[in-house]
Amino acid sequence: MSKLEDYLQTEWPELDVYLTSVTDHYSTASICGPNSKKILNKLFPNLDLSDENFPHMSFKEDKLENINCRIMRISFTGELSYEINIESKYGHSLWKMCIEAGKEFNLTPYGTETMHLLRAEKGFIIVGQDTDGTMTPSDLQMDWIVSKKKYDFIGKRSLYRSDTIREDRKQLVGLLTDDPKEILEEGAQIVSDVKSKPIDMLGHVTSSYFSPNLNKSIALAVVRSGKTMKGQKLIIPMENKNINVTVSDTIFLDKENKRLNA
Amino acid sequence: MLDILHPNISNINKNNIDINLSEEKIKINIRGKNKEFFTKVGKILSIILPSESNTSSSNENYDVLWLSPDEWMIYFDENKNSNIFDQLYKDISSLNFGSITDVSSQLICINIKGENIFELLSSGSPFNFEKFKNNVGSSTQTIVNHIDVILHHKSKNNVNLFVRRSFSEHLYEWLVDSSNFV
Numbered sequence: 001m002s003k004l005e006d007y008l009q010t011e012w013p014e015l016d017v018y019l020t021s022v023t024d025h026y027s028t029a030s031i032c033g034p035n036s037k038k039i040l041n042k043l044f045p046n047l048d049l050s051d052e053n054f055p056h057m058s059f060k061e062d063k064l065e066n067i068n069c070r071i072m073r074i075s076f077t078g079e080l081s082y083e084i085n086i087e088s089k090y091g092h093s094l095w096k097m098c099i100e101a102g103k104e105f106n107l108t109p110y111g112t113e114t115m116h117l118l119r120a121e122k123g124f125i126i127v128g129q130d131t132d133g134t135m136t137p138s139d140l141q142m143d144w145i146v147s148k149k150k151y152d153f154i155g156k157r158s159l160y161r162s163d164t165i166r167e168d169r170k171q172l173v174g175l176l177t178d179d180p181k182e183i184l185e186e187g188a189q190i191v192s193d194v195k196s197k198p199i200d201m202l203g204h205v206t207s208s209y210f211s212p213n214l215n216k217s218i219a220l221a222v223v224r225s226g227k228t229m230k231g232q233k234l235i236i237p238m239e240n241k242n243i244n245v246t247v248s249d250t251i252f253l254d255k256e257n258k259r260l261n262a
Numbered sequence: 263m264l265d266i267l268h269p270n271i272s273n274i275n276k277n278n279i280d281i282n283l284s285e286e287k288i289k290i291n292i293r294g295k296n297k298e299f300f301t302k303v304g305k306i307l308s309i310i311l312p313s314e315s316n317t318s319s320s321n322e323n324y325d326v327l328w329l330s331p332d333e334w335m336i337y338f339d340e341n342k343n344s345n346i347f348d349q350l351y352k353d354i355s356s357l358n359f360g361s362i363t364d365v366s367s368q369l370i371c372i373n374i375k376g377e378n379i380f381e382l383l384s385s386g387s388p389f390n391f392e393k394f395k396n397n398v399g400s401s402t403q404t405i406v407n408h409i410d411v412i413l414h415h416k417s418k419n420n421v422n423l424f425v426r427r428s429f430s431e432h433l434y435e436w437l438v439d440s441s442n443f444v
Contacts, residue, residue, distance in 0.1 A: 018293040018333075018361035024427040025368035065264050088367035088427050093264035 011154060026070075027091025029098050032081040032118075034262045035105040040082050042101040044071065056260060064094065077115055078122030078254055080262040117209045120220060123174065123251035130172060130206040130220050136164050140172045141227065141250060170203050171226035174248035175234070180216030182243055184208040188236045190223055190245075202234065211252065218252045219245070269370055269430040276441040277378055281434065284373040284422060286340035287366070290347055294360020295332040302353045306346065307336065316394075318401045318414055325422075327401040327414055335412065335424075337371065369412070370430040374437065375420040381444040383413070383421070386436065395419075407436040 001021050008017060031039055037049050044062045047054070054060060059072040067090050075081035086094045099107060116126070125131060125140060136159055137145050146159065158164055177184065188205045203223035211218045223229060229247040236243040254260065271283040292303065303311060312319045312328040319326045323342050327335045338346070347364050355362040374382070380391045389404040394415060401414045409432070412424040425433050 016358070020291045020293070020361065020363040020365070022363060022365060022368055025365055067264050089266045089268065090264045092267040097264075 007154070025088060026085045027088045027094065029084045029086075029091075029094050030076075030081060031084070031098060031102070031107075032075065032077045032079040032110075033105075033107075034080060034259070035102075035107075036080050036082055037262075039098065039102045039105060039107060040071070040084075043084075043097060044069075047071070051261065064090075064097070069094075075260055076124060077118035078124065079118065079259050116207070117211065120207050120209050120218060121211050121213055121253040123220070123249070125172065125220070126207070130222070135170070135172075135222070138164075138171075139169055139222070167228070168225045170222040170224050172206075172250055173221055173223050173226035173229065174250045174252060175205065175219040175221050175245045176248045177217045177219075178244040178246070181210075183210050183217045184219045184236055184243065184245070185238070188238065190221055191235050191237060192232075194235055194237050194242055199237070205236065213253055220250060223247065269427065269434070271370075271372065271431065271434045274438055274441075275376075276438070277376075277444055279374065279376040279378050279382055279441045279444070281437050281441070282373045284371040287337050287371050288340050288344065288347065289335060289337045289365045289369050289371075289424070290350065291329075291333065291335055291363040291365045292350065292354070292360060293333045293363075294354065296359060298357075299354060299360040302359060303350070306349050306353060316400055316402050318399050320399070325414065325416070327412065329403065329412070335365070337422075337424075340366075367427060369424040370427050372423045372425065372430065372434060372437070373416075373420070374423055377419055378441075378444045379419055379421055382437065382441055385440055385444060407433060407440075409433050 001019060004019050008015065008019060040047070041049055043064060047060060047062050054073055056073050056075070059070060061068065061070055063069065064086065067086060070085040072083045072085070073081070074083055084094060119126070131140065137143055138159070147153065175184065184205045186205050186208050189201050190203045190205065191199050192202060193200065203221055203226065205219050205221045208217070208219040210216070223234070226247065230249065232247045234245050234247060236245055249255070268283060268285050273280070273282045294300070300311065307324055307326070309319050309321050309324055309326055311326055311334050315328055317328050324336050324338045329335055347362065350362045354360045380395045383406060384391055386407040387404050389402060394400050394402060394413070398415050398417055401412065403410070403412050405411065406423070409425060409429045411433070414422045416422050
């Protein structure tokens with residue numbers, strides 16, 4: 001909100017726009033998993049949930065017992081997911097209705113650690129954890145998010161400066177440990193050679209989990225020239241041992257988006 | 263109809279201070295600066311928006327608080343006129359004369375009344391309440407116990423405190439605890 005107000009007052013003062021926070025006005029329930037469409041159908045029987053009418057990254061408006069709701073098909077877990085916004089005073093009722101509707105599908109509440117693990121399996125980043133203020137969409141291998149057609153936008157100049165187009169910048173990669181049971185420590189440094197002095201630090205681990213779906217350890221990291229290092233062996237030097245890892249794709253599970261579009 | 267769950271705020275009385283949850287209230291944030299905006303608001307609410315900083319206007323139906331030179335908050339009991347948001351939105355927002363935003367669930371209204379309420383609020387706020395407590399109808403945006411609040415001096419020693427829902431129970435606990443020490 002402060003950032004938007006800052007931009008409104010300094011970059012676009014000519015815009016006839018007002019900003020009002022409604023963060024607390026709404027509660028959100030997120031329903032994730034292959035049965036989420038069936039559960040949503042029980043809650044909103046008149047809503048057309050077909051992929052044609054309601055594709056990923058779109059939203060609809062409907063009513064739950066006469067109360068306005070905004071329903072988004074959006075996913076942070078990598079699963080087929082929907083988020084329902086409702087006025088906060090009805091949030092608890094919405095929760096109870098979701099749990100009731102999901103009983104026959106073994107719906108279960110999940111916490112943020114589970115959410116973080118699922119998003120890491122899918123290679124979804126957390127801004128501030130997998131990134132810092134120096135990283136560009138290109139560093140994150142998310143070039144697709146930047147418009148190639150727009151004549152100008154705030155930050156465009158920065159994307160094409162000599163420093164931001166260097167190929168040896170730190171870039172987001174996946175890491176797989178040679179021992180699949182070995183879980184890396186977040187923040188651990190990454191090197192290619194432990195014998196050279198001083199040791200050349202290439203980057204660090206940003207997210208690390210043991211994936212039950214894959215039955216192995218997975219990690220995201222930022223590594224210098226990481227984009228070109230797929231398949232390369234690197235080393236994580238720890239206090240009592242060195243952990244051998246291989247640079248991988250950032251998406252560990254469901255590259256084809258089959259779960260997302262289940 | 264879906265059940266409504268309010269924050270867990272119960273009525274208490276300590277040291278001549280009454281603290282009550284004051285819901286159901288409709289709260290509407292309105293923003294605008296052109297002539298059509300003021301005309302439409304005046305016509306729909308039958309009220310003149312306060313132009314002086316940190317003041318309010320009231321009639322038998324509505325209270326309107328000045329928030330900034332082009333921003334006000336209207337609040338009123340839910341059972342008085344539940345269609346007023348739709349009217350304002352239709353005649354102002356949808357015609358681009360200004361911005362009308364329902365913040366009824368964004369903010370929780372806690373009513374505090376009694377002789378010692380300004381001592382209580384002062385104990386957790388950097389705001390100087392000297393003028394405020396002597397002027398019924400004054401309003402302000404400040405912090406209490408590090409939490410952003412909007413205060414409206416509704417009548418003598420009677421203040422409506424508006425706080426974001428997610429902070430409301432914590433602030434209430436602080437108010438109850440601090441009322442032991444004034």
